Amino acid sequence: MYKRSDYMKDLYLMRHGETLFNIRRKIQGWCDSPLTENGINQALMAKQKIKGISFDHYYSSTAERSCDTLELVAGDVNYKRLKGLKERNFGTFEGESEDLNPVWGNPDFTYDDLFPHYGGELRADVSRRMKKTLTDIMNKDDHHCVLAVSHAGACAAFYSTVADYTTFRKEYGRLMNCDILHFQFENDTFTFVELLRI
Template sequence: MISFYIVRHGQTIFNQKDMVQGWCDSPLTQTGINQAIGTGIGLHDVSFSHAYTSISERAYDTANAIIQNRKIPLTIDKRLKEFNFGMLEGEKNEVLMKPFNGDFETAIKIGWVKDGGENETMVRERVRSFFDEITPLHENGNILVTTHGLTIMAILKEMVPQDFNIELLDRGIDNCSVTIIEYDGEYHLKVLNDTDYRDQGLKRSVKK
């Protein structure tokens, strides 16, 4: 069996400022760096055979902060990038959502194609391509994947639709939360948006 530990990147400056952050990038804040390090501490007892990350700096830096000195191969993959919001990149999130009157589900289904970006179907196609390619490369073990909030939502909808309903989430995907999908011939959702690895790791780092 393969277990994919899917982690959203740590907090960024754009997260703090409530700005649209898709294919554009902003660095991790100190809080975001600490979250990623804490998640690495929380996941220290999990033996990873490989790690994959979005090409975006915030996800790549999160992966490296989790891995630290462990000798885990790390592969960058563009298919793990966040939604592309086109010309709305860098705007306030309220501008992004204004045409949809706050209806999140409608927003991601229609997407921002007219602004040069993507919709949910397009993102689901690329994450499906990612899993279809890499899953056969690993017979078993634990795989770390660092990516983005809406991309994780697309992964859940595409790979484990039988196990996931948006109503399971009280909010979006948290920074440095862990979502675990298992593969045993079929994909199954085991853990959703778990911040315990991050929070327990942060507590342990403070004690040191």
């Protein structure tokens, strides 16, 4: 269990539920696909997982899959959609088979060796975008406990600004649908606390 100071804030960063493109193994990025029945059930399980947490603000990527997940998890609440929470842009590879993805952890051929040459984003750009967006959110005076729904790649890119994502992968494996990353925030600094997994 973690210890929270009076000045500490809490960010819960969640990946959306399973989508049609997830089960069809399609690269999503900035394009979109709807939640599956399983994705809806995942979101409802996540709702139960965090039902005891008192959130004061809610945010989502502008993607439908994220908004739908947040609405299932949080119910009828006011939330803000932010482009800064969007998934990585994969350029002309969006909607194509995941078989075109580089193998994760291969030091000789990475996402940055492929997608940015076809209109996609660099990982560093996604990391900066996510870090700025989430820092701006958590620096708001009345934001003490925030739930934000985003995407696997974007969440991983943000995590890499806080701690070593390779170590995370060794301990937890891939970031699964509706996984929730809990961070503490104080003095412009995020600290990873725990992974909440349905």
